[in-house]
Amino acid sequence: MAVLLETRGLAMTFGGLRAVSNLNLKVEEGSLVGLIGPNGAGKTTVFNMISGLLRPTEGQIVFAGQEITHLPPHAVTRLGLARTFQNIRLxxxxxxxxxxxxxxxxxxxxxxxxxxxxxxxxxxxxxxxxxxxxxxxxxxxxxxxxxxxxxxxxxxxxxxxxxRALATRPRLLLLDEPAAGMNPNETAQLMEFIQRIRRDFEVTILLIEHDMNLVMGICEHITVLDYGMTIAEGTPAEVRSNPRVIKAYLGEEAI
Ligand SMILES: Nc1ncnc2c1ncn2[C@@H]1O[C@H](COP(=O)(O)OP(=O)(O)OP(=O)(O)O)[C@@H](O)[C@H]1O
Ligand SMILES: [Mg+2]
Structure with missing residues (x-):
């Protein structure tokens, strides 16, 4: 499978705070990938850089074979990248x-x-x-x-x-906590919707989510951030049993 999205040494610093460090992400075309981590780990900042809302301090972003690191949001959308927001924007x-x-x-x-x-x-x-x-x-x-x-x-x-994001006919869809505020029934239905969207629209999906059932249930590959650093990568089973991940989440979520 071809790589649809790649970040190389991506970093973002806010004042003295390193929100994201040396992120090397590869998302294959057609895959469903999770980006997880505790609150403040830098997940939304990654989406903001990829979608052109934030200019990275370091590194490159390549989408569909083209460097998009410094493109504004509308240009990134036009190339086939759409996103949703953690704080709903309608x-x-x-x-x-x-x-x-x-x-x-x-x-x-x-x-x-x-x-x-x-x-x-x-x-x-x-x-x-x-x-x-x-x-x-x-x-x-x-x-x-x-x-x-x-x-x-x-x-x-x-x-x-x-x-709304699908209406732009994206090749890559970034979902920032789509299950936030949903009850268990709605979340279960959302999982089905995401899988159906992926099939029907042949869209690649990168997903941020705190709901571990959802992430572990539908993602094929997961990257885990903590304090902006990538602390683990792999299949749900690999990530779930990774001691660094368990430590990062200790007291937050039972993985
Ligand atoms: N525009 C900004 N200016 C200054 N600091 C920011 C900005 N955006 C994010 N941060 C800081 O960067 C860090 C990472 O924030 P980010 O929103 O990316 O985390 P997150 O992983 O999405 O967390 P959550 O799970 O709570 O949504 C936090 O410490 C946050 O306060
Ligand atoms: Mg966030």
């Missing part, structure tokens, strides 16, 4: 359907002449509605399409974030 006052449509609009390019003549826009609009509804169907949100996003239960808002 248009809270717009409908569920509109939230997905807005994300798709950024993806669809109206040609200048077409825009001028308004030719084909109605057709394109209808297609956007249809494909947005299809995304909502996949995530079980289609019956809530007309509801105001901000009124959805928390778990549904997380799913809507995933639908």
């Amino acid at each position: 248009f809270a006052n717009r409908s569920v359907l509109e939230n997905v449509m807005i994300a798709q609009h950024r993806h669809v390019k109206y040609g200048f002449v077409k825009a001028l003549l308004h030719l084909g826009i109605a057709k394109e609009e209808a297609e956007i509605v249809e494909s947005s509804l299809e995304l909502l169907r996949i995530l079980g949100l289609d019956d809530k399409a007309e509801q105001i996003a901000g009124n959805l239960p928390y778990g549904d808002q997380r799913l809507l974030e995933i639908a």
